Amino acid sequence: MRPTYNRGVRDSSIRIGTAGWSYPSGAGAWTGIVYPARRGRAKDFDELRAYAEHFDTVEVNSTFYRIPTVDVTRSWVERTPSGFEFSVKLFQKLTHPRMFLDRLTKPPKGAPKDMVAEKSTLPHDQALAAAGVSKADVDEFRRAIDPLASAGKLGALLVQFPASFRHDTASLDHLAWLTHALRDYRVAVELRHKTWSDDVKTTLQVLNASKAAWVQIDEPKFRLSIAQNFLPNVEGFYYLRLHGRNAKAWWNHEKSADRYDYLYSEQELEPFVEIAEAVKVLVKKMYLYTNNHFEGKAAANAVMLRDKLGLPNPGGYPPAFVEHYPALGGIVETTADPKAGLFDEAPAPVAAPARRTPAKRAKASR
Helix, strand or coil: CCCCCCCCCCCCCEEEEEECCCCCCCCCCCECCCECCCCCCCCCCCHHHHHHCCCCEEEECHHHHCCCCHHHHHHHHHCCCCCCEEEEECCHHHCCHHHHHHHHCCCCCCCCCCCCCCCCCCCHHHHHHHHCCCHHHHHHHHHHHHHHHHCCCEEEEEEECCCCCCCCHHHHHHHHHHHHHCCCCCEEEECCEHHHHHCHHHHHHHHHHCCCEECEEECCCCCCECCCCCCCCCCCCEEEEECCCCHHHCCCCCCHHHHHCCCCCHHHHHHHHHHHHHHCCCCCCEEEEECCCHHHHHHHHHHHHHHHCCCCCCCEECHHHHHHCHHHECCEEECCCHHHCCCCCCCCCCCCCCCCCHHHHHHHCC
């Protein structure tokens, strides 16, 4: 029997948001669901500003693919309210050197179809050497995120290693070097291979030496998947990521977005609510990000988690958001402003739904 905890307590040390804020087109787009449908490009619509009306934190994934300029991170600061925090994923060269090398050798646009780049098969440590990874790369990333840090809007640095990153001497050395180089920040390390949990003692020794949080993840489990207990390993902060449970499309999919096409039910979220309530008394700060971003499912689940934990859900959403996710009825307000010129067709104003009590929401979900 699970222990029960006090509910409905607002705690600013718990921050809940989504992985990314911009999914403007293609399968799984947020436009027309989380954000209003727009005519043309609607250049005056700022997705980050709109996102920050609802959530107090976001996990930035674009920084994995390219290091942002100082002007870009400064604009993030200017477009978000005081107290908003960005957790930023570390650049791939430092964690996924083989992927980085593959990108460097990708044929240029317009190249003949038979000009196919060979994918790197080097072990992680050899790929690091081939990619020329050094402290200079860390320093470049530090300069890029300095506007966030200086403004007090930097949450944590997410150091996500590939699923193939195994526990061995070379990997331990790299992990120790990287977490030490980033020790001035909150560092959250996502390890996915079972060898890390097979030797919990050594893994914790390396992470704890730099006060790095071991990222707890929820995703489909396979033979080589890491085992986790969802407990914090450091007192400074805690980092939890919910990727969804779409096992069928996890490794076999037409488009990568298909992997994240999964909506957690209220019952499936309940254990994470209990984890959050237990963890918040053990750590100074907690970050919880939903990464099941397909068609705004991450936003819907983040809203549900915030509601269950007694956190506010401010701002108005398009009516389509509740139409897609009826469980949000009574939790969020829906708004429609025809004068904004952001809709394909001008809808009639929608009254905010009456808020249901937790008991009524539980009954409605049965």
